Amino acid sequence: MGKVHDLLELKGKQGALLADFDRMIVEAAAQYLGDDENSIGFLYSGWCQAALPHRKLPNESGWQIESERMALVVEPGMRPTSSGKPEPVGVPYGSRARLIMIYLQSEAIRTQSREILLGRSLREWLAKMGIPVGGKSLKDVRDQCERISRCRLSLTVRHGSRVGMTNQNVVDTAMFVDTDQPGQGSLFVETARLSEGFYNQLRRHPVPLQDAAIRAIANNSMALDVYAWLAYRLHSLDRPRPISWTAVKAQFGAGYARMDHFKINFRPTLALALAVYPDARVDEDDRGAGLVLHPSKPPVPNRLVAISTRQSQ
Structure with a gap:
């Protein structure tokens, strides 16, 4: 690229x-x-390896995705209804959910606090990302905020023969604004408090991302996932690492039944992620077996991460 x-x-x-x-x-x-703005975002390394669905699932359905080292299961949360019977709100999905997750985690790292202001602050940040929050877009953001606030995660991590598991919510507490009272279908989250477990994992394993890169691919959920994955993986390599197409599809192609269909769509998505990560070095294997990841500079230089961290303290 x-x-x-x-x-x-x-x-x-x-x-x-x-x-x-x-x-x-x-x-x-x-x-x-x-893009001349040098602002930095952060994402927990686990989210760089296993992400959310790209499209809406039935509200009662859970989500599972696997990478080389991690499996993620997302359960939909429930909300009360006027009928007295709770209903599932569905798992978060698509580019809006990913942008909200990046915002939540970036703010937590910048402020060194689990308490996150949403509402106008989130809307202003999304506007900076090129997402005008009004009309249907605002409705979509409200929906994804509620889905994130109510869902539950199960992360299974493998290290050789050892397997560890954590169950947690992204958010412990949230303050909802009842914007459309009948049916409570358009609740918006004004404030949120990240769960202690999620916040601690984020603080131990934050992956720096460039806001300029996120802004340029903000409407493409798979490109956001690939960019975050490369940001996490490439700078830690000490030698070229082959990744089979089977492993790539398991992580990024859960919605594709056929490998050839997945490859047709993944290749331009990878090119889009590389377009906003100039130092990334990724090739296709000469034998067509998969990808080869090469040691690369991180998307955010360490000195900028250090400056950003000092400024937030």
């Missing part, structure tokens, strides 16, 4: 568009390179 960045530097956006690059890749790379 270095070629598209080099071409943008030499010939600009129009020059890159005339070359043999997909417009979406050029647009994302150009937006990323032209």
